[in-house]
Amino acid sequence: MPAPRAYTAILAWLEDQLRTGVISVGEKLPGERHLAEQFEISRASVREAIRVLDAMGLVRSATGSGPSAGAVVISEPSTALAWALRMHIATQALPIGDIVEARLLLETQAALESEKRPDSPERRRILEEAAQLLDEMDTPGLPADRFHESDAQFHILLTSLAGNVVVETMMASLREATIGYVQETVSGLESWPEVSCTLQEQHRGVLQAVRERRGEDAAEALRHHITWFYGLSDHR
Amino acid sequence: MPAPRAYTAILAWLEDQLRTGVISVGEKLPGERHLAEQFEISRASVREAIRVLDAMGLVRSATGSGPSAGAVVISEPSTALAWALRMHIATQALPIGDIVEARLLLETQAALESEKRPDSPERRRILEEAAQLLDEMDTPGLPADRFHESDAQFHILLTSLAGNVVVETMMASLREATIGYVQETVSGLESWPEVSCTLQEQHRGVLQAVRERRGEDAAEALRHHITWFYGLSDHR
DNA sequence: CCCGCACTGTGGTCTGACCACAGTGGTCAG
């Protein structure tokens, strides 16, 4: 019993409320002052709990009044995980190489899995959106950061075809967390136009393989695509 | 420009300090009062930042005085991620089925990868430890929760053989986050002694395959092991 | 020499206050 912090009461309470379905995504939490009274802790402690929930992507709080104000339960694990990942990468506890490898693993397996998924409007919509993204990325003179953002989005879309929310979330987190490093690498590259062109060719190859349900081909193309690009950086 | 919260200054500062190596794991942060003065924010805001970092597994703070007191930079992503995962599972945004599938994916791929890793004292130590865990789990009358804890530890150890910290971390998080659900499922099982016996047989089979570098066999055994056990629950 | 206790600085918590913000509802001019 080493010091159960005051705010943990709220976290435990929320978890229970969520599990039992009393509160679900989209609903509002009671006001901070109300929670403080209810748990007999200070508002400062309540706020610490809210901060933690916010950092986890479980809650979004807004000022003002009316229905849109207050702490609303959301579920955005990927942005929160991405943030946490970035910080842990900064500590150098998580080597970039391992990140890339993990990402490769998730993405190739997702490609293999998506091969087996039945056709659906959802699937067609995703493929369509992915194709559009690629087209946008062909825009001449597109800023590198826009390119990378669309690039990340493209990969996440492909992963989502596997239909596994958890895998998709992990992919999104890894991607968002590393996008800064990607930009850093590329900014030191003189041959960016050629590189982006090659990347686009690879993207189209992957998309084509996925569309035609050639899972093995897609996975292999992804592997080549990712390792090739990662090889451009100096990994110091 | 929508309201940059006061405490984000500290988060950004810490990330920078970590990336540039000014601060690294194991070192202490300045005191809360000092940080408050340095960033010209209130101590309450500083504490919110520390809370967030704490929730992310980046910092551990302790009371008292001397070198052991204060906020120390650590790097324990797995416990933090596990906590976040559990909460998001509670919101039902992350279906258990997807969690199990993701875990299966990571673990089988890790088994395939570990096949290729060279021998090393590290590897031998891990295999030894895994074997010991299995022996402990054979103890008659072992409480179910102890069994599951060792079980989780066993799987994480196997995953660590692949030598990828990120994959290992994700596995550990998934495992820790779901352990509660596992216990819930098992507690409604009357044939637990038989089940645990079967699980142990499967564990030994997996360990044997890994030890002998039969990656495919290990992966297949893991797949069977996990899907079989997951099949015992009713997935409502 | 060693034991014990006051001292000091740390995080943990609380109180009470003020601010900016955004809906709400009333008022008043047209």
Place this chain on the structure above:
DNA sequence: CTGACCACTGTGGTCAGACCACAGTGCGGG
């Protein structure tokens, strides 16, 4: 009656200052 306007109210965001428990530190007495 209709519309624009504005004070009101409740929300989160921030702050200042205080007190507590805790754990090392170091001085003092035995």
